[in-house]
Amino acid sequence: MDKLLIRGGRRLDGRVTISGAKNAALPQMCAALLTHEPVHLVNVPRLHDVRTMRQLLDHMGVVSTTHGERGGMSFAAPDTLRPEAPYALVKTMRASVLALGPLLARFGRARVSLPGGCAIGARPVDQHIKGLSAMGALIEVEHGDIVARLPEGQKRLRGARITTDMITVTGTENLMMAACLAEGETVLENAAQEPEVSDLAEMLIAMGARIEGHGSSSIRIQGVARLAGCTHQVVADRIEAGTFACAVAATGGDVLLEHARLDHMEALADKLRSAGVTLTPGADGLRVQSPGGAALVAQGFRTMEYPGFPTDMQAQFMALNLVAQGSTTVTETIFENRFMHVQELMRLGAEIMVDGRVATVAGGARLTGATVMATDLRASASLVIAGLVAEGETVVDRIYHLDRGYDAMEDKLRQLGADIERIQ
Ligand SMILES: CC(=O)N[C@H]1[C@@H](OP(=O)(O)OP(=O)(O)OC[C@H]2O[C@@H](n3ccc(=O)[nH]c3=O)[C@H](O)[C@@H]2O)O[C@H](CO)[C@@H](O)[C@@H]1O
Numbered sequence: 518m519d520k521l522l523i524r525g526g527r528r529l530d531g532r533v534t535i536s537g538a539k540n541a542a543l544p545q546m547c548a549a550l551l552t553h554e555p556v557h558l559v560n561v562p563r564l565h566d567v568r569t570m571r572q573l574l575d576h577m578g579v580v581s582t583t584h585g586e587r588g589g590m591s592f593a594a595p596d597t598l599r600p601e602a603p604y605a606l607v608k609t610m611r612a613s614v615l616a617l618g619p620l621l622a623r624f625g626r627a628r629v630s631l632p633g634g635c636a637i638g639a640r641p642v643d644q645h646i647k648g649l650s651a652m653g654a655l656i657e658v659e660h661g662d663i664v665a666r667l668p669e670g671q672k673r674l675r676g677a678r679i680t681t682d683m684i685t686v687t688g689t690e691n692l693m694m695a696a697c698l699a700e701g702e703t704v705l706e707n708a709a710q711e712p713e714v715s716d717l718a719e720m721l722i723a724m725g726a727r728i729e730g731h732g733s734s735s736i737r738i739q740g741v742a743r744l745a746g747c748t749h750q751v752v753a754d755r756i757e758a759g760t761f762a763c764a765v766a767a768t769g770g771d772v773l774l775e776h777a778r779l780d781h782m783e784a785l786a787d788k789l790r791s792a793g794v795t796l797t798p799g800a801d802g803l804r805v806q807s808p809g810g811a812a813l814v815a816q817g818f819r820t821m822e823y824p825g826f827p828t829d830m831q832a833q834f835m836a837l838n839l840v841a842q843g844s845t846t847v848t849e850t851i852f853e854n855r856f857m858h859v860q861e862l863m864r865l866g867a868e869i870m871v872d873g874r875v876a877t878v879a880g881g882a883r884l885t886g887a888t889v890m891a892t893d894l895r896a897s898a899s900l901v902i903a904g905l906v907a908e909g910e911t912v913v914d915r916i917y918h919l920d921r922g923y924d925a926m927e928d929k930l931r932q933l934g935a936d937i938e939r940i941q
């Protein structure tokens with residue numbers, strides 16, 4: 518099993534290219550299921566999750582090819598494909614549930630294994646099922662699979678007004694994709710406003726979908742009978758950009774995050790600026806300058822749906838708070854079990870107290886290297902950041918979590934001057 522070996526204490530300087538967003542590329546690959554025409558994506562990140570999604574699409578009968586230097590991938594989903602997502606592929610990646618809406622909308626039936634609970638929380642998909650049911654689908658759970666079909670004699674889903682009980686990102690995406698091929702109008706209330714939802718909407722519009730209001734909490738979709746192929750560029754990954762920004766903030770340095778979009782990271786940017794980090798947007802990306810963690814002021818925050826502070830940045834900003842000055846509280850409001858990095862950060866010398874959804878973090882820590890275990894994707898990133906500032910050697914074990922969502926993270930960090938290598 519691969520590990521990362523980090524010798525801490527180096528500044529980060531230079532330029533690094535931010536890849537396309539995992540959380541945009543995965544739904545966009547599923548959107549290719551909505552048409553038999555070829556769909557071309559550009560700027561697809563090289564990630565384990567992307568490979569898993571490709572395997573899942575291949576399993577169904579989608580023909581996929583990769584091309585070009587810039588993460589080009591094409592998909593063609595024939596009318597004869599098998600609308601099934603088996604457990605073996607779904608279990609490693611919750612985003613596989615994004616196949617459900619498109620399959621049901623185009624083929625009138627789908628069998629998608631129910632994604633189980635995972636490390637960061639229970640993560641049910643009841644809202645996806647509730648929404649598709651409101652559009653007329655008959656849905657049952659059989660042998661661990663979500664089995665969905667249209668009633669006898671009905672060819673298409675029917676538009677509906679759907680208000681989800683909570684804001685759900687993949688729920689909004691699944692329902693938006695399904696609504697594109699439904700008969701009549703669908704209105705999604707309490708919709709997620711994440712940039713990845715808007716990027717998916719833009720792609721669907723390029724395929725011929727009629728969508729308005731994406732980026733707001735109310736999305737209106739007029740269904741069409743068929744969608745066409747398209748070429749679409751995956752938006753830059755605001756979480757990868759945020760992770761590198763926190764790394765530079767903690768180690769000190771001056772780095773240009775090429776392609777990063779400040780307008781997609783305002784809540785995080787506010788906290789970084791208040792801490793004492795200088796952020797300068799420019800034509801080719803976002804410049805991050807920091808005097809180093811010890812010269813920064815730690816910042817308390819609560820995770821919220823977009824445009825609030827992203828839960829996917831909680832662990833990385835906590836690592837920064839450890840080395841900045843002052844005690845802070847970090848409140849996780851989205852997932853009930855997203856503090857697993859705390860135990861591991863404490864192995865590096867952190868002082869953190871967790872009480873339910875609130876962690877109290879003592880700043881000004883003197884971190885020292887140790888062997889730590891990655892427990893989930895963003896927890897892994899926080900351990901890497903802590904390792905970059907810790908004295909001596911840190912080994913981060915189980916980095917398959919990291920590989921699920923970061924494109925060549927250690928290569929990018931090494932390019933900026935970090936002493937980091939992948940070991941067996
Ligand atoms: C592939 C992808 O885009 N993943 C992101 C997506 O996950 P994902 O779309 O799975 O997260 P959701 O926005 O759906 O989850 C938000 C909250 O709603 C709950 N919930 C959700 C759906 C549902 O049917 N029932 C229910 O109870 C969840 O358990 C969670 O507590 O948004 C999360 C929140 O920003 C991010 O951390 C993930 O990186």
Ligand SMILES: C=C(OP(=O)(O)O)C(=O)O
Pocket residue numbers: 540611612637829894895922
């Ligand atoms: C939790 C995450 O992803 P996923 O929804 O794919 O598990 C994440 O990207 O931090």
